[in-house]
Structure formats: C-alpha cells, structure tokens
Amino acid sequence: MADPLNIALAGLGTVGAGVVRLLADNGDLIARRAGRAIRVVAVSARDRTRDRGIDLSGIDWVDDTAALAEHSGVDAVVEVVGGSDGPALALARRTIAAGRSLVTANKAMIAHHGMDLAAAAEAGGVALKYEAAVAGGIPVIKGLREGAAANRFAHVYGILNGTCNHILSVMEKEGRSFADVLAEAQALGYAEADPAFDIDGVDAAHKLAILASLAFGTAIDFDAIETVGVRHVVEADIAEAAALGFRIRLVGVAGMDAGGLFQRVHPHLVPHDHPLAHVSGSLNAVVAQGDAVGRLFFEGRGAGAGPTASAVVADLIDLARGASGPVLSMPAETLERAAVADAGAREGRAYLRFAVADRPGVLAEIAAAMRDAGVSIESLIQRGTMPDGSVVVAMVTHRGREACVTDALGRLRGSASLTGQPMWMPILED
Amino acid sequence: MADPLNIALAGLGTVGAGVVRLLADNGDLIARRAGRAIRVVAVSARDRTRDRGIDLSGIDWVDDTAALAEHSGVDAVVEVVGGSDGPALALARRTIAAGRSLVTANKAMIAHHGMDLAAAAEAGGVALKYEAAVAGGIPVIKGLREGAAANRFAHVYGILNGTCNHILSVMEKEGRSFADVLAEAQALGYAEADPAFDIDGVDAAHKLAILASLAFGTAIDFDAIETVGVRHVVEADIAEAAALGFRIRLVGVAGMDAGGLFQRVHPHLVPHDHPLAHVSGSLNAVVAQGDAVGRLFFEGRGAGAGPTASAVVADLIDLARGASGPVLSMPAETLERAAVADAGAREGRAYLRFAVADRPGVLAEIAAAMRDAGVSIESLIQRGTMPDGSVVVAMVTHRGREACVTDALGRLRGSASLTGQPMWMPILED
Known part of the structure; x- marks a missing residue:
C-alpha cells in the first residue's frame, strides 16, 4: 500500500470531531478503499483542554490555525472552522499557496470566495474539494x-x-x-x-x-x-x-x-x-x-457530525486515489458571471394569501386587483382565520408572469381591507 | 485544451446511438467540463445501412467488433453491445489486453465476469468503468x-x-x-x-x-x-x-x-x-x-437512450479528466467471495397470501399451521377473491425468523383447503 495521506485538521467542533472519529472507526476500511491510510497528523482548535471524546494522542496540536498550511509532512488540510472570512479563509489561502490540497465543509466561504480559491488552486495544481459544503452527506x-x-x-x-x-x-x-x-x-x-x-x-x-x-x-x-x-x-x-x-x-x-x-x-x-x-x-x-x-x-x-464527516472523508478518499479535474464544473478562469434573470418575466403559478377584515366587499377588491393586473385565479379558498381573528383568503393563480402578481399586490398596498402583509409563494414546477 | 479523448464505440442500438447523439448535442459543453473533446473515431454495429438518425461521417466503420480494441488512435472503447459473453466479452478482454480503457453499460457482463475484467484492468493499469450498468442515469x-x-x-x-x-x-x-x-x-x-x-x-x-x-x-x-x-x-x-x-x-x-x-x-x-x-x-x-x-x-x-448515454459519457468525462482508483470499491484481487447468508435465520416481517376454498375450518387450519411453526400474526384480512373465485386470505406476520414462515408454508403444502400456491413476500425494513 502507498504512503499514507497525511492531513491537518482545522476545527474540532461537531464536524471536526466527527472526521477524527470516522477516520478512527472506519480507518482500515477507508485505507483499503483509498489505497492508502488517511492519517490526521496535526489539529488546531480553540480549546485544547476540552474533552471531545476522541483520541488525539500522537497528533500535533497547533495553536496558530493558519500555520497548519505549512505543517511538516501534511498532504492536505481539512478546514471545518466555518465562517466565510477570518481564520477559515486565511487558512484556505495559505494552504493553497503552500501547494497543498484543501478539503472544506465551508459553504459560506465557497459561496463568497470560491471563485478566487478555485482559480488559485487550479493555478497551483492542488485540489480544492467541498462535497460537505452542500447537502451534507449527500454526494x-x-x-x-x-x-x-x-x-x-x-x-x-x-x-x-x-x-x-x-x-x-x-x-x-x-x-x-x-x-x-x-x-x-x-x-x-x-x-x-x-x-x-x-x-x-x-x-x-x-x-x-x-x-x-x-x-x-x-x-x-x-x-x-x-x-x-x-x-x-x-x-x-x-x-x-x-x-x-x-x-x-x-x-x-x-x-x-x-x-x-x-x-x-x-x-x-x-x-x-x-x-x-x-x-x-x-x-x-x-x-x-x-x-x-x-x-x-x-x-x-444534510447536516450533523456523521453525514458531514462522510462527505469530508469522501473528498479525502478522492485525494488519496488521485483526484483530478476542475474545482467546479470547468476551470474557474473560464467561468463568467451570468446576467441576472428578470424574475418578473418568469412564468409560473403562485400562491397568495391575504389576511383581511371580515366585512363585505373585501373579496371583490382583491379580485378586482387581480383582474386589473392580469392575474387569473385558478382556485380560491376562504375558510381559515389568522391568530388575530382576521379572515384568511388563499388562492392559487394560473400560470402567468410574476410581474403581474407583483403588480396586483402593489394595487392592494395600503388597502384598509388588508389586516397584514400579503404572503406570496411560487409553486414549484416539475 | 488537451488532445481529444478518442473513443471507439461498439454497438449502435438505442444506447450506442444515444451516446453518439449526446456527444454531438452537448459536445462543446462536455469538452469544457472534461478539459478535452471526446470524439468518436470508430464504430462497429451489425447493420451498416440502417438509418439511426445520427451523423457517422468521418467515423471509421469497423466490421469486426473485437478489432475496435486495437483500432488506431483509440484511447478508450465503449461497449454497448450487451450480453454477458460473446462479442461483448471478447471485445472487453481485447480492449484491456491492448492497454486501453473500457467503458461499458453491460450489467450482465460485469455481474458474470466483472472480477476477472477488473483484475485484468488493474493489472494493465487501464480503467474499467460501468456507471450505466446499474440504474441507468443515476450516478x-x-x-x-x-x-x-x-x-x-x-x-x-x-x-x-x-x-x-x-x-x-x-x-x-x-x-x-x-x-x-x-x-x-x-x-x-x-x-x-x-x-x-x-x-x-x-x-x-x-x-x-x-x-x-x-x-x-x-x-x-x-x-x-x-x-x-x-x-x-x-x-x-x-x-x-x-x-x-x-x-x-x-x-x-x-x-x-x-x-x-x-x-x-x-x-x-x-x-x-x-x-x-x-x-x-x-x-x-x-x-x-x-x-x-x-x-x-x-x-x-434507469433505462433509455438519454439516461444510459448520460452515464456512459460521465464515465468518459472521468477518463478525460484522469480517472483513478480501483474498478470496484477496492482492488479486485483483494476482494473475496463472502459466505452466503442463511436466509432462514434472518428476522423480519412477511406478507402471506393464500387462495382458499370458501368453506368452514380453512382459516383455523392456516392459523394452526402458523402457530405450530411459531409464526405470530400481526394483522389478517379476508375480503378479496381470486379470478377463479377462491377466497383470499392475506396476513402480515410479526417480526420473526424466515425459517418459521417457510416451516408454516411447508405444513400447509398439499392441504385441500388451498386452491393455489401461497404467496410469500418480505416486508422491506428501514
């Protein structure tokens, strides 16, 4: 079997401790699947004294989280500190700069800095993996x-x-x-x-x-x-x-x-x-x-120690086997920011709910606003009440442009018939 | 962009034509994601004259399917001929022997010969991929x-x-x-x-x-x-x-x-x-x-041209990016045949359905057989009839050993009360 994949782990909260535990519990199985052992050689976390129920003996404790990036003998750094910026981002940048691969569960950091990090990783020829950042254990x-x-x-x-x-x-x-x-x-x-x-x-x-x-x-x-x-x-x-x-x-x-x-x-x-x-x-x-x-x-x-650790370790197994390909679907430098869709021009059905005063003419007022905005009603029910005693009118529209619904709601703004903000929700299609 | 991944395709039925079509329709996108173009350079199929609605111009036609394995300039062979043995297996073996990677949608071949093929591929340092063999387009x-x-x-x-x-x-x-x-x-x-x-x-x-x-x-x-x-x-x-x-x-x-x-x-x-x-x-x-x-x-x-081609081309994209790791979850030579479980010793709930004659005492006979075999009944309904007019008695057992249910059915074998073979089905757990 090849040399172990040596990792440094930043963060020993729920996820970090879960990673240590999973590598310990399923270590032999993981090594057989990965073709080599995956070994935590250094960790960094806030409180050294806290009992996390995991065995950290033989693992270097590093006080300066960002220093994990250059820790001796480390092949890849696992970042489960969290937060879009701060220590997580500093560590990510330093790890890539040090020519090492990064595995992260940090959705905020990838959402905000993923493009820069991906470009840096690709330029440096290292991997950046983030399976745990979306939907936890689901690959x-x-x-x-x-x-x-x-x-x-x-x-x-x-x-x-x-x-x-x-x-x-x-x-x-x-x-x-x-x-x-x-x-x-x-x-x-x-x-x-x-x-x-x-x-x-x-x-x-x-x-x-x-x-x-x-x-x-x-x-x-x-x-x-x-x-x-x-x-x-x-x-x-x-x-x-x-x-x-x-x-x-x-x-x-x-x-x-x-x-x-x-x-x-x-x-x-x-x-x-x-x-x-x-x-x-x-x-x-x-x-x-x-x-x-x-x-x-x-x-x-989508969350929790086990599922998140499952995704983090899957990324590590990919690294151990020799992961390849771009960080995102294509090389980061080729990805362009898309124009932003005009939501109002989208077609769909919508749910509208009004809390209204219980008096004559209210329904006619709502229906007139819909008609004037070109919104066609597929079904309507008036049966519930809100906690404050006002009457609930709920409806589903036929397919139409969102802008029409926005227009209808605009026409009703400030109406004395409404006792609260209307609720609008799109209906999911296919 | 790197050199194209050149493939030879064996089989131009629904799936093979689907692969050609998908590579044509989404070729630019696939090349951007794979980091290189994926190009069909040779095909082989039974009938050269048939109109499959796909453009085969510029692609070599090879009459001898197995010869695709050594066709000039081919990086990987895609086998969608089907059948566990015969031409598919011959091609698979020759492809691996020729030091080329194989992508297949052939579940029967992998089920019967997957161990040998995997061992040969790993020994030869080539990839053997089969995403399309299980559950079609689902990865x-x-x-x-x-x-x-x-x-x-x-x-x-x-x-x-x-x-x-x-x-x-x-x-x-x-x-x-x-x-x-x-x-x-x-x-x-x-x-x-x-x-x-x-x-x-x-x-x-x-x-x-x-x-x-x-x-x-x-x-x-x-x-x-x-x-x-x-x-x-x-x-x-x-x-x-x-x-x-x-x-x-x-x-x-x-x-x-x-x-x-x-x-x-x-x-x-x-x-x-x-x-x-x-x-x-x-x-x-x-x-x-x-x-x-x-x-x-x-x-x-799980089937059809599009979903199966989606899986085949995903394998090709993996190859183009530089796929790695074992063919199965671990190197084939390390995988051992497991002992076969004793199904009778498994615990679970079961559904039993009897078609019985509509006369007194039948239910008592069934219930006695259950009791004598140690099968405990959770619920029972007698309400339907079979097409031949016999009465349907259906029940769900409590959790217990399958062997007890088998025993109960054995006790009822040949009973004049039953008008047909009983039906037994396990109840799926978690």
Whole structure:
C-alpha cells in the first residue's frame, strides 16, 4: 500500500470531531478503499483542554490555525472552522499557496470566495474539494460535477437547509406556529441560538450559489440570489396549501431563464406528488433536471457530525486515489458571471394569501386587483382565520408572469381591507 | 485544451446511438467540463445501412467488433453491445489486453465476469468503468464507490428494473392483471418480446450483484443471489397490501446478515412512508444505509437512450479528466467471495397470501399451521377473491425468523383447503 495521506485538521467542533472519529472507526476500511491510510497528523482548535471524546494522542496540536498550511509532512488540510472570512479563509489561502490540497465543509466561504480559491488552486495544481459544503452527506457535488456532467441542465433545486425543513415539517404535522416550533428546536439544539442564517435562507443560498455554478458553468454569484426565508410562513398558509394539494418547503431554485441566471431561495408550494413534498424533518434533497438523464433526485442527511464527516472523508478518499479535474464544473478562469434573470418575466403559478377584515366587499377588491393586473385565479379558498381573528383568503393563480402578481399586490398596498402583509409563494414546477 | 479523448464505440442500438447523439448535442459543453473533446473515431454495429438518425461521417466503420480494441488512435472503447459473453466479452478482454480503457453499460457482463475484467484492468493499469450498468442515469456507482466511500454499509437495496416497476405501478393504479399489463407494455415497446430477463428479476440481480460488491467489499457473486420476479404477483396482492398500508415493489436487497452476504431480488411490501413506495413507473431508485451518512436515496431514470448515454459519457468525462482508483470499491484481487447468508435465520416481517376454498375450518387450519411453526400474526384480512373465485386470505406476520414462515408454508403444502400456491413476500425494513 502507498504512503499514507497525511492531513491537518482545522476545527474540532461537531464536524471536526466527527472526521477524527470516522477516520478512527472506519480507518482500515477507508485505507483499503483509498489505497492508502488517511492519517490526521496535526489539529488546531480553540480549546485544547476540552474533552471531545476522541483520541488525539500522537497528533500535533497547533495553536496558530493558519500555520497548519505549512505543517511538516501534511498532504492536505481539512478546514471545518466555518465562517466565510477570518481564520477559515486565511487558512484556505495559505494552504493553497503552500501547494497543498484543501478539503472544506465551508459553504459560506465557497459561496463568497470560491471563485478566487478555485482559480488559485487550479493555478497551483492542488485540489480544492467541498462535497460537505452542500447537502451534507449527500454526494451531490460529485453527482453534478461528475455523475451528470454530460448534461445540459434545465434547472437545479432543492431543500438545502435541514433546520427550516424541520420547522416546516413540525408546523405541518402538529399545527403549531413558527415561533413555537423554532423555540423548541433551539431548546433541543436543532436550531442555533442565533437562527437567522438558517431561517432567513442565507445558508440555503450559500449552497444554491455553488449548485448553480456547477450546473450552469457560471461563476458563483451569491449576491444575485433573491433570498427569503421561512419567518413569515404561518399555520394558515400550511393549512390552506394542504387544502389546495401542496406542502410548503423552503426551496432553493436555479435555472437559466428570463434572460439570465435565475437564483432564488424562497418558501414554495410543492405539489403532493412531487418528491420534494415527501422530504420531511431535517433531511435535505436536491433535484437536477438534465437534458439527457431527465430528473435526478438525491436525498439524505444534510447536516450533523456523521453525514458531514462522510462527505469530508469522501473528498479525502478522492485525494488519496488521485483526484483530478476542475474545482467546479470547468476551470474557474473560464467561468463568467451570468446576467441576472428578470424574475418578473418568469412564468409560473403562485400562491397568495391575504389576511383581511371580515366585512363585505373585501373579496371583490382583491379580485378586482387581480383582474386589473392580469392575474387569473385558478382556485380560491376562504375558510381559515389568522391568530388575530382576521379572515384568511388563499388562492392559487394560473400560470402567468410574476410581474403581474407583483403588480396586483402593489394595487392592494395600503388597502384598509388588508389586516397584514400579503404572503406570496411560487409553486414549484416539475 | 488537451488532445481529444478518442473513443471507439461498439454497438449502435438505442444506447450506442444515444451516446453518439449526446456527444454531438452537448459536445462543446462536455469538452469544457472534461478539459478535452471526446470524439468518436470508430464504430462497429451489425447493420451498416440502417438509418439511426445520427451523423457517422468521418467515423471509421469497423466490421469486426473485437478489432475496435486495437483500432488506431483509440484511447478508450465503449461497449454497448450487451450480453454477458460473446462479442461483448471478447471485445472487453481485447480492449484491456491492448492497454486501453473500457467503458461499458453491460450489467450482465460485469455481474458474470466483472472480477476477472477488473483484475485484468488493474493489472494493465487501464480503467474499467460501468456507471450505466446499474440504474441507468443515476450516478449510483459513483455514489457508492466514491461519494459514500467513508461508510461501512448496513445494507444497500433498490428498485433496479424499470419494466417491473412500470408493470407493478400500472397494476396498482388501474387494478389490472399482470399478464394484461405486460402484454400492453410489450406492444408499446416498454417490455422486451422475451421479457424473462426483466420480469424474472435476472436483470435486477445483475445490478444487485454489482452494488453488493461495491458496498461490502466482497467479490461479485451473482450466482448466490436468490432471484424471484414479479410473475406471481396478482391484483389481489396489490389490493390487500394497500389495505395493510403497503405498496408492492420488486426490490433487490443486499446486506451482511445471518452469517454472510445476503442478496435477494424479490417482490417486497414497502411501507407507504418509505421513499421506495413513491418510486413509480419506470423509475429506478437505490438506497444505501451507511454508518456515518445514514440513509442515502437516489432516484432517476434507469433505462433509455438519454439516461444510459448520460452515464456512459460521465464515465468518459472521468477518463478525460484522469480517472483513478480501483474498478470496484477496492482492488479486485483483494476482494473475496463472502459466505452466503442463511436466509432462514434472518428476522423480519412477511406478507402471506393464500387462495382458499370458501368453506368452514380453512382459516383455523392456516392459523394452526402458523402457530405450530411459531409464526405470530400481526394483522389478517379476508375480503378479496381470486379470478377463479377462491377466497383470499392475506396476513402480515410479526417480526420473526424466515425459517418459521417457510416451516408454516411447508405444513400447509398439499392441504385441500388451498386452491393455489401461497404467496410469500418480505416486508422491506428501514
């Protein structure tokens, strides 16, 4: 068997400790598959004294995280510190500059700095791998970059944040409010104390930016993503959607459409017969629609020590076997930033929900606004009430331009009939 | 850009023509992703004159298929002739002997001769790739061999034959008989004129043998697979299973269990809340349960020109980028044939269906046989009738050893109460 692949590991939180544990537990099996042992020779983390339940004997402890990049005898650095900038980015840059390969689980860093890092890695002839950055243990980076690489993709989309999916699933199953379920998830450790990154869709957008680049051969463009999270989904939305034949999921969607690259993270109504409707709890799932392969669907655990470590170590096995090819789908220097799609020009169906005062004429006012904006209504129900006692009017539109719906909502802005902000959600197609 | 990857293509049926078309349609994109053009320089097929709707100008036509192996300037040979032996195998052996890489969609050849071919390829330092051999366009070979390579697998299973899944789906949806749906599928070209390979489970078993080797690091052992197809599933089974909360799917299952490697292709009852229950029509799906990653689920098109070509060309892109690593999960010479599991010692739940005469005492006789064999009944329904008018008794057992169920069925053999062969199907777990 060849010489071991020696790695330095930055970060010993849940993921880092998971990597150490997985390499220990399945070390022999991994070595047989990789053709050589994969050995942690140096680590760096904040607190040296903390008991993580893993054996670090024989492993060098390095206080200066960035110094791992040049640590003696290291073939590759694994970065699981997190954060788009700061120590993670410093380490990534120094590792590549030192002519060593980098494996990272850091979606924020790849979403923000992936183009620069990829170009540097390719110029330096080292690998940069990030399977764990999207959808945790699901090998979807590999699926797009390699497994479906012969295809022109129509779109790629998925459930990319397990916390949001957990919250929506519990709301749906137990009829509880967003705030209530979030508070419980925080108490149980399923959601962060500061949950904004997850529930506002930023984490999903990081992942979507990476998937879009892989699928469409465009430069990663996180800033162009329209990002709306799940804060404003109320129990009534879930109930009305169910009555109309849908489930609500936070879906990140990307496609070449309406004059450019369309990228959006938003709560969507997903038809009951669509595979994403059956993705429950903290699972993640990704759909890619290729011109040759048709619809590919991947599902699995998107977070947690085991799944994330599984993806990190898969990258290491690739390195040990002799990974090759570009960092993204094509050499980074050939990827250009796409024009941004005009979302208003996209065609689709939409869900609209209004909280209205319970008095005559309200429905006529809404219907008139729809008519005047050219929005055609496919189905409408008025049956629920909001927590404040106002009446819920929910509808699904026929296919039409998003701009028309925006226009209709504009016409209703400030109307005394509405007791709160209307909710708009796109309906997921194919 | 580097020199093109020059390929010779054996077989211009649905798949071969699909490969030519895909390389033509997406050629520029594929070249950008692969880092070099992928170019068909020679082809061989039975009938030179047939119009396949593809442009073969500038491509050498070779009458002797096996001679493609040494055709001048060829880097890799693509074999889509089919058949476990004969011309396909001869070409495969000659290609590897000639020091060239082989890409194949041939599940039968890999199931029967994969170990020898892999050993020869590894000894010769050439690649042998076969993504298209299992589950068509779904990158599940890559998923197991690379994406989830850090995991110890508990089991791997899936819906591996689209024809059977189509037939079962239509029977379920339209309440029609097996023979009726099969005849229609044949007329529409969804099923072969000689459908035995599909409906008797042989095709699924070929694929399962490959998946099991990848997951468990054992030698491919097709002969050890217990293979039962879908011929004996009747409408009443589907209806009773539905009443009990299940759908019927032909599932290939492999795991290390009961003293060795367990491999079985058999109709299973799949709980409604299991992802395989939602795999309809001709789709394929694979589940792998890893110790770190948990349950991974892959779904997509398992056959047809586009999906199969997608997988073949993905292999070619891997070659063009510089593929590496063993043919299977580990070097072929290190893989040993596993002991065969004692299926009778496995624990699980089962579905049993009896067609019985409509007279007193029949149920007591069945119940007594179950009791005497130590089989505990979880639920039982007697409501349907068979086409011949006999009464259907269907039941689901509690978890127990398969051997007990076999014993119970043995006790009832030859009973005058039974008007036909009992049906036994395992219930799919996790």
